[in-house]
Amino acid sequence: MNTVKAYGTQHKDDNLAEMQITRRDVEPNDVKIKITYCGICHSDIHTARNDWDNTLYPSVPGHEIIGTVLQVGNEVSDINIGDLVGVGCMVDSCKECSACQNHLEQFCEKGMTLTYNSPDVHSGGHTFGGYSEEITVDRHFVLRVPKNLDQKAVAPLLCAGITTYSPLKHWNIKKGDKIGVIGLGGLGHMGIKFARAMGAHVVMITTSPGKAKDAQLLGAHEVLISKNTTEMEQHKGSFDFLLNTVPVKHDVNPYMSLLKIDATMVMVGALEPLEPMHGANLIIGRKRIAGSLIGGIKETQEMLDFCGEHNIVSDIELIDINNINEAYERITKADVKYRFVIDMESLRN
Amino acid sequence: MNTVKAYGTQHKDDNLAEMQITRRDVEPNDVKIKITYCGICHSDIHTARNDWDNTLYPSVPGHEIIGTVLQVGNEVSDINIGDLVGVGCMVDSCKECSACQNHLEQFCEKGMTLTYNSPDVHSGGHTFGGYSEEITVDRHFVLRVPKNLDQKAVAPLLCAGITTYSPLKHWNIKKGDKIGVIGLGGLGHMGIKFARAMGAHVVMITTSPGKAKDAQLLGAHEVLISKNTTEMEQHKGSFDFLLNTVPVKHDVNPYMSLLKIDATMVMVGALEPLEPMHGANLIIGRKRIAGSLIGGIKETQEMLDFCGEHNIVSDIELIDINNINEAYERITKADVKYRFVIDMESLRN
Structure with missing residues (x-):
């Protein structure tokens, strides 16, 4: 377990603020990612504010994650340290049910593990999202990002795109x-x-x-x-x-x-x-x-590859992490063209 | 034009009663049918009572029609006098639009002509349905009824079936x-x-x-x-x-x-x-x-043939025409297993 910096909230009425969270040690099938950019989805706001009455606090949102690989488990052979990767809305599923076998992990019969606010099979606690320095994710849920695209503008593809x-x-x-x-x-x-x-x-x-x-x-x-x-x-x-x-x-x-x-x-x-x-x-x-709900992992990779071929990215406004509460207010007023992305370097400074 | 007996209503608050209506002379593509049985559909009641605020009076409902052929126009070669036939919810469509060409006359771009309560391209008035001694219908909208089935129990197939x-x-x-x-x-x-x-x-x-x-x-x-x-x-x-x-x-x-x-x-x-x-x-x-709305004419014929092969008919309760108002009351209370059919011989007596 290692402790990293994150941005989140302890209570539905609080603004988001810096906090410490723990990330698991790298398991054999895991990929440890240094997060460079994270998009802000409206779901992040609903979760932080407990609008759906299901928020597990402390809450660290963020499921439009771009980063570079820091470390891989010893059974991961197709991703290497330094690779540019992405993580979307899911980080685990049973991999065995009919839905998972049909590349529809989002409809896993046992329930997918969302990137944040889901029970975490690894820690026993709940998952923390991408408003954080790092994340460690099962390789199956790690996407390759085409190198020709502007990586900060790729982040929203992981949710809004798919x-x-x-x-x-x-x-x-x-x-x-x-x-x-x-x-x-x-x-x-x-x-x-x-x-x-x-x-x-x-x-x-x-x-x-x-x-x-x-x-x-x-x-x-x-x-x-x-x-x-x-x-x-x-x-x-x-x-x-x-x-x-x-x-x-x-x-x-x-x-x-x-x-x-x-x-x-x-x-x-x-x-x-x-x-x-x-x-x-x-x-x-x-x-x-x-x-229709997001898309399976195979299709998410296909979508990123399609974006690479067609030079498609999201139109974004880049912000520092300490401007996140203002960004949340602007999203609720539909005042953004068309997605905020957090420069996660601002959390490390 | 010939005058025939029918059963219908002049006003939304009236009970149904015997009346006279006119049917057109047989045109080259027409089939003139002696109606033997007519099913009662809930739509008949909605129309007679103007529940949908679109009823054209006098109103003669009935679109689950079974009968025998009395006469055919000189361009009708595949239906003969004496044949057992059926007419469902439609009696005309443009036959030229994309929907009609695709055997979906019920979605005719110019609007199908319903068997009752539709503007009638032949008379200039509006159409009268099957609570009547006879009906004259364009051959395209006339269905063949398999001979092995109980014809009175076939009537509801023309609407509830398709x-x-x-x-x-x-x-x-x-x-x-x-x-x-x-x-x-x-x-x-x-x-x-x-x-x-x-x-x-x-x-x-x-x-x-x-x-x-x-x-x-x-x-x-x-x-x-x-x-x-x-x-x-x-x-x-x-x-x-x-x-x-x-x-x-x-x-x-x-x-x-x-x-x-x-x-x-x-x-x-x-x-x-x-x-x-x-x-x-x-x-x-x-x-x-x-x-889904009824079905096209080609598919309605396919349905009747399927019923012939599988010995499928509706479960019905046969009534005389003068019991129709009581039947309407029972239908509104869902008190019928499962369809009333009128023995049209009772109108001729």
Whole structure:
């Protein structure tokens, strides 16, 4: 066990502050990582503030982790000291159930171990995330980061990236498909980039006319203002797929009318009850609504490799660790384009 | 034009009573049918009573029509006088749009013509349904009825049958799949029969323990009482597919937990807003909810042929036309096993 510096909170009403945590000694299948950058996900804030009423304190969030390898266990043969690696939302799963065998560790029947706030099978305590100098992780959950990418802007790919890439791949988005990305935030901006790189005709669907220009700079071919009923009527029944990144309770009914017959809208943001959906909006046109949760480890690696090939990274704002509480306030006001990333060197100084 | 007897209503508050309507002369592609039996669908009641606020009066419901051919137009070569035929929910569509070309006339881009209560392209008025001595229908919308089946019990197949057969086929239900049919009424009892004939392991899911025995007689292998949380927990994450036939607003969240990863629940009954669905119930397990509306004409013929092969008909209670108002009352109390069918001979007497 070694003690390292981290940033976290002891209580839901506290600001985040520097603290000490322990990391386990390197086990045979482990990789010990010096964290260079860590993205800030909205889930970090929900956890720090106990919004989901399940937070284990002390809480150290962070699951968009980039770093370099400090040490590897003696059974790790394919990762070396000095390699550039990433860790996302998971650090353990049973590896034996049907879901794990099918590369869907996020749906492990025994429950995945989240990177933070999960019972830790190694320590007996709970997991601490990436707002920390170091982390030690089972090699299976360590991703390789393409060297041609700006590593600080890769960090958000480990959550926001895979969350949007996975449904686009799973629902087989292809060249020429008309794809709508609903909501322009940390998830939505990645959705635009991926759908564009996959060859789709990308429509940014937003309530805010002010976001139109940014959406086009990110790669959207068109912008549809969902409050404009005339525009909505023009696009009715025309979409092959909708990626709904709205992170809060909302009314999905107007979006359902945009889908073609047999087409699907996938929810990736709203982990809460939606406004009542009208049965007829599913029945007329045999439409579908589905969900998607991050992605398995194999697919996360595939996503990073895809980003390497297509030069895709997140648009970020880099901050020092001592500005994190201000960053949290700005995220709750949706005031960031599009993801904060912490320069973890600021914790070491 | 010829005048025929029918049963319908002039006003939402009236009981149904005998009236006269006109049917068009036989056009080149038409088939004129002497109606022998007509099933009663819950939609008939909603229309007669203007529950959906769209009823065109006078209203003659009925879209589960069985009869024998009286006359055919001079371009109809594959149906002959005396043939046993059926007509379901549709009597016209544009035949040219992408949906019609793909055998999905129910999603015709110009709107299908419903068997009753739709603008009628032939008369300029609106369509009258099967509570009538005769009907004249474009041959494309006329189905052949297998001769080995009890024709009065075939009538409900034209709506309740195809509504449940279509999603089971479209979602590729196969031998060994674990299928749940939610709700035991006119739709649910057909769902059990079809899923069983397709080789699935069929679980009837109901709120009513009193329906268990009937469900098993209809072919269900198991009965799951959805109010029993212990039983629901035992079946969690185990279903390949759920066919939800509940015809009214309800809470779908408990059923979502029954689905396997990537599995689908299809709604066929509730044409109204559902209780709020929790986003996490879609996202965790990448689950899906979809809708399905009757089926195309080609698939409806396939369904009737399947019924002929497997000796499947609806369980019915035969009534005379002058008992229809009482039957409506009983349907609203769910007091029928499982479909009323009108002996149309009673209208001719």
